[in-house]
Amino acid sequence: MLFIRGGVKEIILNILQDSLETKEQFIKDNLDLIQQGADSLATCITSGHKIMIFGNGGSAADAQHIAAEFVNRFQVERAPLAGLALTTDTSVITSIANDYHFDQIFSKQIQALGKKDDIAIGISTSGGSKNVIQAIHAAKDIGIFTMGLMGRGGELAQCADLAFRVESDITARIQEAHITLGHILCDLAERILFPEAF
Numbered sequence: 001m002l003f004i005r006g007g008v009k010e011i012i013l014n015i016l017q018d019s020l021e022t023k024e025q026f027i028k029d030n031l032d033l034i035q036q037g038a039d040s041l042a043t044c045i046t047s048g049h050k051i052m053i054f055g056n057g058g059s060a061a062d063a064q065h066i067a068a069e070f071v072n073r074f075q076v077e078r079a080p081l082a083g084l085a086l087t088t089d090t091s092v093i094t095s096i097a098n099d100y101h102f103d104q105i106f107s108k109q110i111q112a113l114g115k116k117d118d119i120a121i122g123i124s125t126s127g128g129s130k131n132v133i134q135a136i137h138a139a140k141d142i143g144i145f146t147m148g149l150m151g152r153g154g155e156l157a158q159c160a161d162l163a164f165r166v167e168s169d170i171t172a173r174i175q176e177a178h179i180t181l182g183h184i185l186c187d188l189a190e191r192i193l194f195p196e197a198f
Helices: 008-029 031-046 058-071 090-099 107-113 130-142 155-159 171-193
Strands: 051-055 083-085 119-124 145-150 162-165
Touching (some): 031 119, 031 145, 031 171, 051 058, 051 107, 051 130, 058 083, 090 107, 107 130, 119 130, 130 145, 130 155, 145 155, 155 162
Parallel strands (some): 051 119, 145 162
16 A cells, blocks of 8 residues: 555545535535425426436536436335436537537526426536536526535526535535535425325
């Protein structure tokens, strides 16, 4: 094993502690917003609308992960829920990026697939991803309720209807908080929509 200054076990435990503290603070800071977000998701689904989720890199993976929890199942056996990751169709994404601009890969999908009273969830650790911000603006133009998951802020915090800020400058900690939030929102939505299953 290569020598790592400070000792491997100490580094592991420090990373764990930092992750736990970041997530705990994030959730406590956003309790009211999380409840509002879960209520909005449940209302969206019960009214026959859908949830569209998008982001870049690790946030693209988070978008797909959260969409899968809605479509398949999370904690209980129940009917599939309408969740869609805008990060998965490589032909659509690459054609838009090639013919127009990478900044439009999500906004064009929102314009094509989005309907009034859907929900759009944009994920950007920096809060400044241009393609995420353009998609949020496109969604709002249609009458779609928007949520933004970000780090400390950025433009996404200014344009999303609900802005979930993680007070960290470390990308990994921000992403860990985002997926925790995604799981909490899925759990709460299931409890609202399928109370008999709990």
